Amino acid sequence: MKKLIAILLAAVLVLSMAACGAASGSAAEAPAGSAAEGGSAAAAPGGSSGSIRLVNGKIEIDAQLKKLAQMYEEKTGVHVEIESMGGGIDIQGTLKGYYQAGNMPDIFVNGSDADFSNWTGLLADMSGEAWVSDTDAAYANADGTVGFPYTTEAIGLAYNADILEKAGVDPATLTSPAAYEEAFKKIDEQKDALGLTAVVGYYTEPVNLYWSTGNHVFGQYLDAGLARDDSTYIDMLSDGGKLDEARFTKFAEFIGLLQEYADKDMMISGTYDQEILNFASGKYAFVTQGSWIGATMTNDDADAYAGAGSFKVGFAPYAFDDGIDTILTASPSWWSVFKDGNAEDAKAFLQWLTTDEAQEVLVMEAGFISPFKSCKYVANDPFAQTMSDYLAAGKTSNWHWQGMIEGIAQNYTGQVFNDYAQGKMDTAQFVQTMQQVCATAYGG
Amino acid sequence: MKAFSMGRKITSFALLIAGAVMLIIALALDFSGSGTSFRGPLLVIGLIALLAGLYLFPTLKYHKNIINFLFLFPLLFTFGVTVIIPLVLGIFYSMTDWTGIGYTQFVGFANYMAMFKEVSFLWSLLLTILFVLVNMIMVNLVGFALALLCTSRLKGVGFFRAAYFLPNLIGGIVLGYVWQFVFNNVLIQLTKTSLLSNSGPAFAAIIVVYVWQYAGYIMLIYVNGLVTVPGDVIEAAAIDGASSFTTLLRIRIPMIASTITICTFLTLTSAFKQFDVNMALTNGTGSISNFMGQYLTNGTQMLALNIYNTAISKNSYALGQAKAVLFFIILACVSLIQVRISNKKEVEM
Numbered sequence: 001m002k003k004l005i006a007i008l009l010a011a012v013l014v015l016s017m018a019a020c021g022a023a024s025g026s027a028a029e030a031p032a033g034s035a036a037e038g039g040s041a042a043a044a045p046g047g048s049s050g051s052i053r054l055v056n057g058k059i060e061i062d063a064q065l066k067k068l069a070q071m072y073e074e075k076t077g078v079h080v081e082i083e084s085m086g087g088g089i090d091i092q093g094t095l096k097g098y099y100q101a102g103n104m105p106d107i108f109v110n111g112s113d114a115d116f117s118n119w120t121g122l123l124a125d126m127s128g129e130a131w132v133s134d135t136d137a138a139y140a141n142a143d144g145t146v147g148f149p150y151t152t153e154a155i156g157l158a159y160n161a162d163i164l165e166k167a168g169v170d171p172a173t174l175t176s177p178a179a180y181e182e183a184f185k186k187i188d189e190q191k192d193a194l195g196l197t198a199v200v201g202y203y204t205e206p207v208n209l210y211w212s213t214g215n216h217v218f219g220q221y222l223d224a225g226l227a228r229d230d231s232t233y234i235d236m237l238s239d240g241g242k243l244d245e246a247r248f249t250k251f252a253e254f255i256g257l258l259q260e261y262a263d264k265d266m267m268i269s270g271t272y273d274q275e276i277l278n279f280a281s282g283k284y285a286f287v288t289q290g291s292w293i294g295a296t297m298t299n300d301d302a303d304a305y306a307g308a309g310s311f312k313v314g315f316a317p318y319a320f321d322d323g324i325d326t327i328l329t330a331s332p333s334w335w336s337v338f339k340d341g342n343a344e345d346a347k348a349f350l351q352w353l354t355t356d357e358a359q360e361v362l363v364m365e366a367g368f369i370s371p372f373k374s375c376k377y378v379a380n381d382p383f384a385q386t387m388s389d390y391l392a393a394g395k396t397s398n399w400h401w402q403g404m405i406e407g408i409a410q411n412y413t414g415q416v417f418n419d420y421a422q423g424k425m426d427t428a429q430f431v432q433t434m435q436q437v438c439a440t441a442y443g444g
Numbered sequence: 445m446k447a448f449s450m451g452r453k454i455t456s457f458a459l460l461i462a463g464a465v466m467l468i469i470a471l472a473l474d475f476s477g478s479g480t481s482f483r484g485p486l487l488v489i490g491l492i493a494l495l496a497g498l499y500l501f502p503t504l505k506y507h508k509n510i511i512n513f514l515f516l517f518p519l520l521f522t523f524g525v526t527v528i529i530p531l532v533l534g535i536f537y538s539m540t541d542w543t544g545i546g547y548t549q550f551v552g553f554a555n556y557m558a559m560f561k562e563v564s565f566l567w568s569l570l571l572t573i574l575f576v577l578v579n580m581i582m583v584n585l586v587g588f589a590l591a592l593l594c595t596s597r598l599k600g601v602g603f604f605r606a607a608y609f610l611p612n613l614i615g616g617i618v619l620g621y622v623w624q625f626v627f628n629n630v631l632i633q634l635t636k637t638s639l640l641s642n643s644g645p646a647f648a649a650i651i652v653v654y655v656w657q658y659a660g661y662i663m664l665i666y667v668n669g670l671v672t673v674p675g676d677v678i679e680a681a682a683i684d685g686a687s688s689f690t691t692l693l694r695i696r697i698p699m700i701a702s703t704i705t706i707c708t709f710l711t712l713t714s715a716f717k718q719f720d721v722n723m724a725l726t727n728g729t730g731s732i733s734n735f736m737g738q739y740l741t742n743g744t745q746m747l748a749l750n751i752y753n754t755a756i757s758k759n760s761y762a763l764g765q766a767k768a769v770l771f772f773i774i775l776a777c778v779s780l781i782q783v784r785i786s787n788k789k790e791v792e793m
Contacts, residue, residue: 093756096544114759118545206729207624207640269628269638407758410727415741419731422641433739440564440738 051079052345055095057109057333059086060295064366068358076352078345092118106341107350111333112402116141124337129347131354137331137371147334148350151368154387155216155290155399156315156327163187163194163285163311174316175325177254184261187285194285198263201284203270204421206414212272213417214409217288217318219401221251224317225324226397234400241405241442243435247321252420252427252434254320258288259421267421277301282308286316292332294381295367314386317395327390328399331371405441412441448502459497466490531772538766544755547762555766563738565767568750572716575651575746579715582655584707587662592692594663595670605667608660616657620724623653627725643730643743650744653721658714662707669703670696702786709782716775719748728753747771 056065062084069080083105085091091108092115098104110116116123116139125144132138132145139147157174164171167190169183187199204213221243222233236242259267263284266274279287280301287293294313297305315327337346352358359375362368367381369388378384390396416437420430470487473480495517498510538555540547559565594605611619627649628638639645673696681691697704722728722744730743745753751771755764 090756092759093544096761099545118543118759122545205628205641207725207727210729268641269632271628405758407753410757411753412741415729415731415743418641418729422637424731424733436739437741 050077050342050345051081052106052342052349053081053083054335054349055091055098055105055108056082056084057086057091057111058292059084060292060299061366061368064361067365068353068361071357071361072349072352076348078349080349104338104341106338106343106346107335108338109333110139110147110336112406114403114406116146116336119146119336122339124339124343124347126337126347126350129351131351131372134354134374135371139331139334139336146336147331148336148353149331149334149371150353150362151331151366152329152371152387153291153332153369154315154327154329154383154390154396155219156390157318158279158287158289158291158293158383159314159316160279160282160285161312161314162309163196163282166190166194167285171314171316175319176322177250177257177320178322180254180319181257184257188261195282196285197278197283199261199285200258200263201275201279201287201289202258202262202267202421203272203275203288204267204414204418205269205271206418209270209272209275210409210414212289214412214414215401215404216290217255217417218409218413219328219399220318220320221248222400223328223397224319225321225326228396228398230397231400234403237404237438237442241435241438241440243431243438245431245435248434249427249431251318251320252430254318255417255420255430256427262421268418273300277304280305280308282311291315291369291381291383291387294383297382298367313382315383315390326395326397327387329387329391329396330399330402408438408441412437452500453502456497456500456502459493459500461497463490463492463494463497467494534765535769537762538769540762542762542765543759544761551762555763556770558763559766559770563736564740564742564745565750565754567732567735567740568742568745568747571647571745572718572747575647575718576712576715578651579654579658580708580711582651583658583662583711583715584704586655586659587707588666590659590663591666591670594667605664608663610660611657612661614657616720617724619653619657620721623649623721624725640726641730643732646726646730646744650718650722650725653725654715654718657721658711662711665703665707665710666700669700673699705786709778709786713775713778713782716778717748718746719752722746722749723752 054065054069056062062082065082065084069082073079085094091111095104095108096118110119120143123143123146125146126132126138126148127140127145129145131148135149137149137152138145139149159171161171164183164187167187169186173179174183184199187194187196191197191199203209206213222237223230226232233244233247236244263270263278266278275287275289276293276296278284279289279293280297281304317324317327319325335350337343337350353362354372354374356376359370359372360377363370363375363377363379367379367384369379369381369384370377378388413434416430416434419425419433425433466486467490470483470490473483473486495514499514501507501510503510537547539552540550590604590608594601594608598604614622624640627640632638635645639649677695677699678691681695686694726744728742728745728749730741732740732743742750742753747767748771751764751767754767755761758764
């Protein structure tokens with residue numbers, strides 16, 4: 001009996017050792033594989049079964065993309081897995097982790113020059129694809145055409161057209177600081193009658209909302225009023241973080257004006273959700289956000305928006321200098337195909353996205369402004385009309401804030417906007433501090 | 445030497461050779477970038493064959509050593525793969541211009557020089573030391589006070605113990621967001637501006653949240669220490685007319701001296717590594733109007749978060765890696781001192 005137990009125990013021991021060996025053996029294999037060959041480990045499970053994985057940087061359109069993935073799978077049998085990230089997640093950092101772990105997606109999002117330069121030599125050249133001739137917004141660099149554009153976005157001072165009309169302000173006149181001051185004053189006086197909390201929704205909270213001030217508002221200084229190919233101020237910034245003092249002072253004065261009429265309870269520590277909800281509920285006449293809030297207004301805040309009468313909206317330029325009459329439009333990010341992944345299936349999927357049935361979902365349901373000329377749909381997004389108007393009139397500037405050094409908004413400029421809003425510095429100090437901070441950001 | 449049969453010798457050598465060959469083939473396939481699907485199993489089977497061959501190796505003299513090695517192997521291997529190799533790689537990367545994907549050149553100590561020239565990094569270092577000092581005292585005081593409370597004869601002590609310990613079970617990120625909501629939406633009614641929007645109060649807020657989270661854990665260790673103080677000693681003190689305060693000071697605290705050492709070092713190292721609450725609550729924001737002649741925008745950013753933001757958000761992986769090496773050296777020193785002191789205590793007792 002004793003012997004039997006001993007044998008049994010020994011057998012268990014041997015088995016568990018074998019299990020240990022197997023576990024550590026396969027653990028050893030994974031890092032070695034990724035170090036030696038990068039992504040092909042990720043390709044192996046996907047390649048044979050015909051499935052691709054897409055990392056999407058716009059979490060607000062997650063549902064629509066999943067729908068597209070399902071349509072595509074029904075049509076071709078290729079499984080598309082959608083992995084959405086957003087809301088302040090560092091997507092490039094996560095992707096680098098995926099790369100180190102040999103778990104690269106086949107299609108992933110890139111948002112800036114720096115993002116693309118991270119992946120030099122690792123992206124598939126798509127210049128041979130049919131969609132390339134159908135758009136002006138593809139991203140090309142030394143590796144070829146590596147970015148697939150999927151939408152167009154705009155940044156301006158979003159306004160509630162109904163309120164402006166009731167207050168007797170014509171948005172077309174808002175092309176100078178003086179006109180803005182007059183309009184703000186006029187609306188401010190009728191605040192109670194119009195049901196407004198404040199004239200402007202300007203939020204500067206630096207922990208989660210730094211991207212609004214540090215990227216988009218700051219981006220107005222870089223590009224507002226300029227021709228699409230004019231890169232004067234981003235070039236200056238890239239040259240050791242220099243700011244044009246005259247232009248930036250005017251910009252700072254305009255920000256000061258926004259602060260004067262902003263919702264002071266929310267300006268310092270309010271969240272994005274509160275900002276959009278308040279605008280959608282008709283409590284602000286203006287809000288310092290871009291066209292992406294249309295999706296939030298018609299989805300998450302649909303009840304509030306309907307309750308406020310589904311008002312018409314528009315964009316006004318950030319006219320911090322006389323004669324600025326453009327809003328900024330560009331493709332906010334691109335989808336790239338990972339060369340060592342399931343590149344052929346991925347390219348085919350992107351090509352399919354430009355077809356009629358896919359564009360219908362992207363435009364009509366996700367609210368995208370299609371960058372493809374052949375697309376015949378017009379989104380029912382609240383901001384689609386105003387964007388089309390600006391595009392048709394040629395009153396758009398390119399945006400270059402994506403060319404700023406990485407992390408500048410989060411680690412540097414966002415906080416300065418917040419300090420200015422808190423009243424810790426006056427306009428002159430704001431300009432001076434911003435100069436110092438940008439020099440630090442670019443200096444080391 | 446007729447102790448081993450021919451069969452065993454042959455089995456052993458055959459297994460050793462076959463295992464080694466399979467391992468080499470699997471590794472060669474791997475490094476050559478071959479996508480063959482059987483190289484994983486081949487590696488595992490090769491490894492098992494090699495180990496079995498070692499076990500059956502015909503020797504009496506070294507048999508015990510081989511067995512010892514076989515039993516240690518899984519642990520050593522895992523330790524090597526998860527700790528030693530990353531450490532060596534990390535130190536190497538800190539001397540290159542690594543981007544997180546690849547590197548183009550070896551830069552020597554340039555990253556280390558740049559690190560100490562960065563004023564915001566020096567600020568983070570200073571702030572972390574301040575945070576560690578404050579927390580070492582606060583967490584221990586609060587934890588000890590709670591432990592006294594929870595070992596007294598109050599009713600419902602069990603409930604309080606659980607309640608104080610509960611925050612420790614919630615992840616730091618969740619805690620950070622919960623408290624961010626409290627500071628930005630609830631307490632703002634009292635404070636007018638959010639506590640988190642200025643560096644000083646925001647730093648205090650991080651300390652409060654951290655103490656709230658960690659004191660319960662330290663309390664539990666102190667409770668364990670306090671209940672091991674023998675009752676007869678306390679009784680004797682009471683008979684001698686010692687007040688409860690004197691008993692605490694002269695009897696109970698000296699008798700749990702080793703617990704205090706443990707708790708002090710536990711709080712010290714964990715406060716040094718503070719990351720999640722810091723990130724979720726303020727993400728290092730807050731301005732310092734003048735530190736070494738510079739305006740800083742990372743008023744509440746502690747060392748671990750500084751490293752993370754340098755690498756991830758500013759995309760300077762090599763510089764972040766250099767900072768991480770310094771961080772490792774600091775923590776290694778602290779741990780070594782801790783071990784030294786604990787050993788001394790043991791000898792005395």
